[in-house]
Amino acid sequence: MKIAVILMVGVCLCLPPLAQASSLGLSILSSSSMMLAAEKSVPQPLRVKNRQQATQMVKSQYGGKILSMQSTKVNxxxxxxxxxLSADGVVFYVSIDAVTGQMFRR
Structure with a gap:
């Protein structure tokens, strides 16, 4: 009986520090997740700054006649x-990622 009482007192004495440690751990996790979310929301500088620059890149890489150019999301x-429109009459599309500057023919 004395051993059970001693164990219960020991457990009760240990619980508040454990609760504080776990809440501290949760606050560390939540602050690190907030930092990751903040990093993702920071806009990256664009390598392709406008439609004219995108047009020049596509012309130099693929040639042909540009029928249209529109802004959109890429990756x-x-x-x-x-x-x-290629020189041999084939219509095709090219996507340009403004952040990386990469072009993808589709």
């Missing part, structure tokens, strides 16, 4: 989608 980033 979750700001970007452009160009519709082109």
């Amino acid at each position: 979750g980033n700001s970007g452009y989608r160009a519709k082109l």
Whole structure:
């Protein structure tokens, strides 16, 4: 009986520090997740700053005639989608990621 009382007192004495430690751990986790969310919301500088620059990039890479150019999302980033007509009469599309500057023919 004495052992059970001693164990119960010991557990009761240990619980408040454990509760504080777990709440501290949760606050550390929540503050680190808030920092990650803040980092994601910071806009990245654009390599392709406007439609004219996107047009020049597409012309130099693919040639042909640009039929249209519109702003859109590419891989979750700001970007452009160009519709082109090749010299042999084939219509194709090119997506330009404004953040990375990468172009993808589709």
